[in-house]
Amino acid sequence: MNLNITSNKTRTYDAIVIGSGISGGWAAKELCEAGLKTLVLERGRDVKHIEDYPTAMYNPWDMPHHGRIPLAEQEKDPIVKRCYAYDEATSHFFVKDHEHPYVQEKPFDWIRGYQVGGKSLIWARQTQRWSDFEFEGPARDGFAVDWPIRHKDLAPWYSKVEKFVGISGNKDGIDSLPDGEFLPPWELNCLEKHIQQRVKQSYSDRQVIIGRCAHLTQPKEIHLKQGRGQCQARHLCYRGCPYGGYFSSNSSTLPWAAKTGNLTLRPHSVVHSIIYDEKRQKASGVRVIDTQTKEMTEFYAKIIFVNAACLNTNLILLNSTSNRFPNGLGNDSGLLGKYVAFHNYRGAGGGTYEGFEKEYYLGRRPTTAFMPSFRNLRKQETDFLRGYMVAFSAYRTGWNREIHSDAFGSDFKRESTEVGPWGVFIMMQGETVPQEQNHVRLSTELKDAWGIPQLVTSIDYHEPNDTKMVQDFHQQASEILEKSGIKDIFMYDTKQSPGLDIHEMGGVRMGKDPKTSMLNAHNQLHHCKNVFVTDGAAMTSVGNQNPSLTFMALTARAVNFAVNELKKKNL
Numbered sequence: 001m002n003l004n005i006t007s008n009k010t011r012t013y014d015a016i017v018i019g020s021g022i023s024g025g026w027a028a029k030e031l032c033e034a035g036l037k038t039l040v041l042e043r044g045r046d047v048k049h050i051e052d053y054p055t056a057m058y059n060p061w062d063m064p065h066h067g068r069i070p071l072a073e074q075e076k077d078p079i080v081k082r083c084y085a086y087d088e089a090t091s092h093f094f095v096k097d098h099e100h101p102y103v104q105e106k107p108f109d110w111i112r113g114y115q116v117g118g119k120s121l122i123w124a125r126q127t128q129r130w131s132d133f134e135f136e137g138p139a140r141d142g143f144a145v146d147w148p149i150r151h152k153d154l155a156p157w158y159s160k161v162e163k164f165v166g167i168s169g170n171k172d173g174i175d176s177l178p179d180g181e182f183l184p185p186w187e188l189n190c191l192e193k194h195i196q197q198r199v200k201q202s203y204s205d206r207q208v209i210i211g212r213c214a215h216l217t218q219p220k221e222i223h224l225k226q227g228r229g230q231c232q233a234r235h236l237c238y239r240g241c242p243y244g245g246y247f248s249s250n251s252s253t254l255p256w257a258a259k260t261g262n263l264t265l266r267p268h269s270v271v272h273s274i275i276y277d278e279k280r281q282k283a284s285g286v287r288v289i290d291t292q293t294k295e296m297t298e299f300y301a302k303i304i305f306v307n308a309a310c311l312n313t314n315l316i317l318l319n320s321t322s323n324r325f326p327n328g329l330g331n332d333s334g335l336l337g338k339y340v341a342f343h344n345y346r347g348a349g350g351g352t353y354e355g356f357e358k359e360y361y362l363g364r365r366p367t368t369a370f371m372p373s374f375r376n377l378r379k380q381e382t383d384f385l386r387g388y389m390v391a392f393s394a395y396r397t398g399w400n401r402e403i404h405s406d407a408f409g410s411d412f413k414r415e416s417t418e419v420g421p422w423g424v425f426i427m428m429q430g431e432t433v434p435q436e437q438n439h440v441r442l443s444t445e446l447k448d449a450w451g452i453p454q455l456v457t458s459i460d461y462h463e464p465n466d467t468k469m470v471q472d473f474h475q476q477a478s479e480i481l482e483k484s485g486i487k488d489i490f491m492y493d494t495k496q497s498p499g500l501d502i503h504e505m506g507g508v509r510m511g512k513d514p515k516t517s518m519l520n521a522h523n524q525l526h527h528c529k530n531v532f533v534t535d536g537a538a539m540t541s542v543g544n545q546n547p548s549l550t551f552m553a554l555t556a557r558a559v560n561f562a563v564n565e566l567k568k569k570n571l
Contacts, residue, residue: 270289
C-alpha cells in the first residue's frame with residue numbers, strides 16, 4: 001500500500017496541460033510562472049529548439065528530391081500533401097494520413113503536427129486581434145450564441161502575449177482590427193504601395209496594411225532573454241527557425257516554463273481520457289498511453305488544461321465518459337463536438353502589372369499586404385452573412401522564359417536570369433457560420449493504433465452563404481485590381497475541402513448559458529470546474545482574422561483565473 005501511495009505521489013502535479021502547441025505552451029508558461037508544478041503531455045516526439053531542426057539550413061540540392069515529396073508518398077498520404085507548407089524539408093513536422101486515420105463522413109482535410117511544439121513550428125504566423133465586430137457578431141446576426149466576453153476583456157491579455165511573442169506591425173487605427181503592442185513593421189513593396197494608394201483613393205471603407213506577424217523585426221530585451229534573435233527574412237520558417245526569429249513553443253514558452261523548475265514535459269504520451277471523480281464532482285487526472293510501450297498510466301492534478309488542438313480536444317472530451325457524463329466530459333448540453341467551423345479560403349486570383357520594371361525587393365518577407373474586413377461590418381449589406389479579410393502580395397515573376405534558342409554561355413546566363421513582369425496574387429479569408437450539423441463524433445467501430453476510437457468528421461460549407469461570399473470576393477477583388485491598373489485579371493474557386501485552412505474551431509464553445517455552451521467566460525467547463533479548454537475548440541465563432549493570437553490571449557487569461565480560484569480553494 002505504501003508503495004502505491006508513493007507511486008501516486010510521483011504522478012501527481014498541481015496542473016496538467018494536454019498539448020504543447022501554441023496554446024499549450026502558453027498554459028505551461030503561465031502555470032509554471034505562477035509556481036504550479038506542471039506536467040505537459042505531448043502525444044508526439046520531443047523536438048528541441050535548434051538541434052531538432054535538421055533541414056533548417058538545407059539548400060534544395062542538399063535534399064534527395066530537391067524539396068519535393070516523392071509521388072509514392074503523395075499517393076500514400078493524399079490529405080497532408082495538399083498543405084502549402086508540406087514538402088521534403090518539413091515533412092517530419094506533419095502527421096501522415098496513415099499514421100492517425102479518421103473517418104471523413106464529409107470531405108475534411110485534417111492537418112496535424114504531433115511533436116513537442118505542435119503546429120507552432122509550422123504555422124503561418126499571422127496575428128490579428130479580434131474586435132467587438134467579431135465578438136458581437138453572433139448576437140447581432142442571430143447565429144451560434146453570444147460570446148461571454150468582448151475585446152475589453154481580452155485586451156490586456158492580448159498586450160501581454162504580444163509583448164512576449166513579438167509581433168511586427170503598424171498602429172493602423174482601424175476599429176475593426178484593434179492595434180496592439182508592435183515591433184517595427186515589414187514594408188510593402190512598390191506595387192503593393194501602389195495598390196494601397198489606389199484603394200485609398202477609390203474607397204472610403206477599405207484600408208490596405210502590412211500584415212501583422214509573429215516575427216522579431218527588432219528584438220526587445222524580453223526576446224533576447226528567451227534566447228531568440230532577429231528574423232532573417234529567409235521564409236524557411238516551416239523547417240523550424242534556428243534564430244528564434246518567429247514565435248514557437250519550442251523557442252519561447254516551453255524553455256521559459258522550464259527555467260522555473262516547475263515544468264515536467266512528457267512526450268510520446270497520447271491522452272486517452274480525463275478521469276472524473278464522482279464523489280468530489282471534479283476531474284482528478286488523465287489516462288495516458290505511452291506510444292512506445294502502449295502502457296496506460298494515470299496522472300493526477302488539481303486543474304487540467306486541454307490544449308490538444310481543436311479536433312483532438314473534442315476527441316479527448318468525447319472519450320472521457322463516466323457515470324456522471326456518459327456522453328463526454330461536461331456534456332450535459334449535448335453540444336460537445338457540434339458547431340465546428342473554419343475559415344473560407346476558396347476565393348483566389350491575380351494578374352500582372354506593366355511598370356516598375358527597374359524595381360525589386362530584398363529578402364523573403366514573412367507576411368503579405370492585408371485588407372481588413374469591410375463587408376457587413378456595421379450593418380447587413382449583402383445577401384450573405386459575415387465578411388472576409390483580403391490578403392495579397394506582389395512579386396516579380398520568374399526568369400525570362402523567351403530565351404533565344406541560340407543563346408549560349410554568358411548570353412544564356414544573362415537572358416535566363418532576367419526577371420519577368422510584376423505579378424499579384426490575391427486571396428480571401430472568410431468567416432463561416434457555425435452550424436449544429438457540422439460536428440465531430442467518435443466512431444463506434446474503428447479504433448486507432450492506441451485503442452482509442454477514431455474521430456468522425458462531418459463538416460461542410462454552409463450553402464449558399466459560403467459560395468455567395470466567394471463570388472462577392474471575386475467581384476470586389478477584380479474591381480480593386482482593375483482600379484490599380486492590373487492586367488490579365490483572373491479569379492478562381494479553389495473548391496478546397498474544409499480543414500485545409502487549418503483554422504478549425506468550435507465543438508467546446510464558450511457562452512453564458514450552460515444549456516447552450518460548454519465553457520463559461522473563463523474557458524472553464526460549466527459542469528467540471530477544474531477543467532479548462534483554451535485552444536480552437538473553445539471558439540464560439542471564427543471571425544475572419546487568423547486565430548492563434550486569440551488562442552494565446554484566452555489561455556493567459558484563463559490561467560490567471562484558474563490560479564486565483566485555486567488559491568481561493570474554489571477548485
